Amino acid sequence: GQNIDQPTEMTATEGAIVQINCTYQTSGFNGLFWYQQHAGEAPTFLSYNVLDGLEEKGRFSSFLSRSKGYSYLLLKELQMKDSASYLCAALDSNYQLIWGAGTKLIIKP
Amino acid sequence: DVKVTQSSRYLVKRTGEKVFLECVQDMDHENMFWYRQDPGLGLRLIYFSYDVKMKEKGDIPEGYSVSREKKERFSLILESASTNQTSMYLCASKGATGTHYEQYFGPGTRLTVT
Secondary structure: OEEEOOOEEEEEEEOOOOOEEEEEEEOOOOOOOEEEEEOOOOEEEEEEEEEOOEEOOOOEEEEEOOOOOOEEEEEEOOHHHOOOOOOEEOOOOOOEEEEEOOOEEEEEE | OEEEEEOOOEEEEEEEEOEEEEEEEOOOOOOOEEEEEEEEOEEEEEEEEEEEEEEEOOOOOOOOOEEEEEEEEEEEEEOOOOOHHEEEEEEEEOOOOOOOOOOOOOOEEEEOOO
């Protein structure tokens, strides 16, 4: 079956760095997405990886290892506004998204 | 900027009522999706459409139907609402079929069925 695993909740301190992990098992693979979702709002796109390696975009970076079925989202210089849920989703062979349950990130001052 | 709008942010309906949730996108996207989101379960795909008048079942289509008469509009219908359909409903759209393009989401409709 197809499956995405990510931690349910994480806590970090303002100004620090946090890494949110995601492992996936899909029928075929056409890339991995990370979305951010603030409470009561729509998910918004953060990143897309299809090749192995790290992609950096400002304070946020996303890493992919296709051989390990593993990705992480790295958030640096955490700000209070980064408190949100982070959704990992893998694109399968039919270009359908398989979604994880999301990781709720709590930032403490 | 892509804009996806949904007809209501909050909706309260009674068991057995017919419920219509409307979604409109303004970017001429071919693909549109309806999801429900429940705590601890993530986004679950109800139906999607890759063209006008075309629809495909997602993972949890039971109790729902959809309509896509115009490219910009995708409607989700609950023929006879039940309490287990209380949820957040999210609509999304995406450009060309069979691509890695990201999905753009509407603000969501929080539906409560009493």
